[in-house]
Every structure is written in structure tokens, then in C-alpha cells.
Amino acid sequence: MAALYEKARPKQAPKLDAHGTAILIAEVCSAPEGRETWTMQLLADRLVTLGVVDSISDETVRRTLKKTSSNRGRSKVGVSLR
Known part of the structure; x- marks a missing residue:
């Protein structure tokens, strides 16, 4: 029965705020x-x-850039997923 009524998990604050995202x-x-x-x-x-x-993971950076809808792959200067 305990599996059906799981306790709420605390959320972590985002690693990057608006200022950090702008720098990224x-x-x-x-x-x-x-x-x-x-x-x-x-x-x-x-x-x-x-x-x-x-500290920040490469996955957090990827998700942040994805949320901003940045066009990283169509210009000469961009981001490689490798």
C-alpha cells in the first residue's frame, strides 16, 4: 500500500538562473x-x-539550451553534441 501513496519529494533549485542562462x-x-x-x-x-x-553537468547544459530553443547546429559557431 505504501507504494501507492508515495511522499512528495523536495525539488532542487535550478542550477542556472536567468543571468546564468544568459552567460551560457x-x-x-x-x-x-x-x-x-x-x-x-x-x-x-x-x-x-x-x-x-x-558544478554543473553537461546534461543540465544541454537541457538548458534545449529550453531556450537555441539554434546551435546551423551556424559556423555552434555546439557539437560529442
Whole structure:
């Protein structure tokens, strides 16, 4: 019976607020040093380096960019999913 009445789980606050998302999008628009495109992991590492967040996964970066409907693959400077 306990499986039918599961307790509510506490939600975590989002890793990126509006300001952090804006920084992420600005980084996507610029080419990474020594590379042609960004990877999700490089973007995650860049956000940590900039001090936007203490830690963030590449999957969180991907989901955030997906929510913004960014067109990452049709321009010369973009994000590679690899």
C-alpha cells in the first residue's frame, strides 16, 4: 500500500538562473579557444571556470539550451553534441 501513496519529494533549485542562462548563451555564440565548436562538457566546464556555478553537468547544459530553443547546429559557431 505504501507504494501507492508515495511522499512528495523536495525539488532542487535550478542550477542556472536567468543571468546564468544568459552567460551560457553568450558563450555558445563565441568560439572556444583552439576549437571550432563547443561541446556540452566544455560549456559546463566554462561555466564553472567563470564562477557562474560551483558544478554543473553537461546534461543540465544541454537541457538548458534545449529550453531556450537555441539554434546551435546551423551556424559556423555552434555546439557539437560529442
